[in-house]
Amino acid sequence: MPGDWLVRRAARGDSAVRLRLGRQRLVYLLGPAANAAVFGHDERFRAREAFAALEIVDGPTSVVLSDGADHARRRGLIRPAVAPRRIDGYLETMAQAADEALAEVLPGEPFDAYVLLRRAIRRSTLRVLFGGELARRADEVGEMLQPLLDLTDKLPQVLDAHRRLRTPAWRRAMTARAAVDELVNEQVRRERDRGPDEGVGEGPMLPLLVHGRDGAGSGLDDQEVRDQAVTMIAAGYETTSAAIGWIVYLLGTFPDWQVRAREEVTTVLAGGAPGPGDLDRLAVLRAIVTEALRLYPPAMISVRYAVEGFEHDGEQIRPGDLVVFSPYATHRDAQVYSGPLRFDPGRWLQQPRRAPEEYLPFGGGKHRCLGSGLAMAELTVMLSRLLAHGEYRLDRGPRAARGFAAMRPHPGVRITIPPQ
Structure with a gap:
């Protein structure tokens, strides 16, 4: 697995590894100092070229692909929809x-x-975004999106070949995109017609995305709303579902931690679902989720496109280089974490926070994932409800980690909940 190769290079003391893939120059920057250099100097990079492969799903105005003033404006308009108070309102869903x-x-x-x-998680994501109407078609939307997700899960060079050759996979993806666009754009048009008086407030995110305004009176246009909504759908259930798969696997492998987690669910929630204020009281569950994201961050690597030259630890980065940093390699670095390959949620009970350059499952800097709070809430809620149904045993764990866009357990995580 590429991530393990990076772990080995970091263990050898390498802080930068240069490769060439076709015409593309790649520079892997390894370790917390490298992460800090990326996160602290947003002006050196662009995201659009780095994440160009995601445009066929997310769209050209997605906050993930945005830079500069456009990124700041879109991010500011999205942030209220994922604020802690709003997330509290999504817990029941x-x-x-x-x-x-x-x-x-x-x-x-x-x-x-x-x-x-x-x-x-797919159903939950659609309900949180759009409310009940579109959520009833969650499985249909998932089937629509899958050809697009399959294509973006490939290396950028492979994706580009599909595009140039107009392969059957590319044509299926374009048909899928048209269907998704029609569905989402119809929801946006309906919300636009309803107007802000009925739209903005408690409830799903879409009204806030459609009618929200920043201090300058700017709002998202229909294309921008579509792109942010599809970004949330794709990232929300693809990366979050990968993470919950690893969490279930780890608790099946380490039943003592499963027992502790179930005891906390029983004590704190009395077997019920988490409500506002409950997530902060679920310290063991939060530590388990945090540790799982350390060992299996959804994005094994992340990328920035260098627009200006700079030097890092003796390595000269040139404009046009694709700068790669790795949450996976950092999280498994023995210089950063004691016993880095050991599943030990207790480390987070003793030290709940680490520096952003040391713990980065959601990236960092100005492009840190806006949905991180939502993802943490979703993972905690899903785990609490699984544990409330009873102790489970692991029948078959994953054989490998698969996926370029999201590191998922392959072929799956098979478990059994014994009769009570």
Whole structure:
């Protein structure tokens, strides 16, 4: 796995590794100092060229692909929709989606928890964004998106070849994009017609994205709303579902931590679903989620496109270089974490926070993932509802980590909840 190669290079003391892939110059910068150099100097980089492969899904105005003033404006307009107070209002929706999925499970019958909870997260994401109407078509939307997600899960050079050759996979992806656009744009038009008086307030995110305004009176146009909504759908369930798969696997592998987590759910929540204020009281669950994201960050690597030259630890970075940093390699660095390959949520109970350059499952700097708080809440809620259904055993863990855009457990995580 590429991430393990980077871990080995970092262990050898390498802080920069230069490669060439076709015409593209890649520079891997390793370690916390490198991460800090990237996060602290946004002016040196652009995101658009770095994440160009995501444009076929997210769209040209997605905050992920935005830079400079456009990025700051879009980010500011999205932030209220993922503020802590708003997230509190989404907790019931998340728990309901989890319970609906778990209701399909028969006690004593094995099932793939990754697949089941991925479907639950997809439903939850659509309900949080659009409310109940579109959420009822969650599985249909997932099927629409899959050809696009399959394509963006490939290396950029492979994706470019599909585009140039107009392969069947590319044509399927373009058909899928047209279908997704029609569906999402219809929701945006309806919300526009309803107007801000009815739209902005508690409830789903879409009204806030459509009608929200910043201090200068600027708002998102229809293309921008579409792109932010699809970005949230794709990233929200693709990366979050990958993370919940690893969490379930780790707790099945380390049952003592599963017991501690279940005891906390029983004590703090009395078997119910988390509500506003409860997440802060679930210290063990939060530590488990945090540790799982350390060992298996959804993005094994992240990228920036250098627009100006600079030097890092003796390595000269040139304009046009693709600068790669690795959460996976940093999180498994023995110079940063004691026993880095050991699953130990207790480290987060002793030291709940680490420097941004040392713990970066959601990236960092001005492009740090806006949905990190939402993802942490979703993972905690989904885990709490699974544990409330009873102790489970791991029947089959993943054989490998797969995925370029999101590191997911392959082929899945098969578990059994014994009859009570």
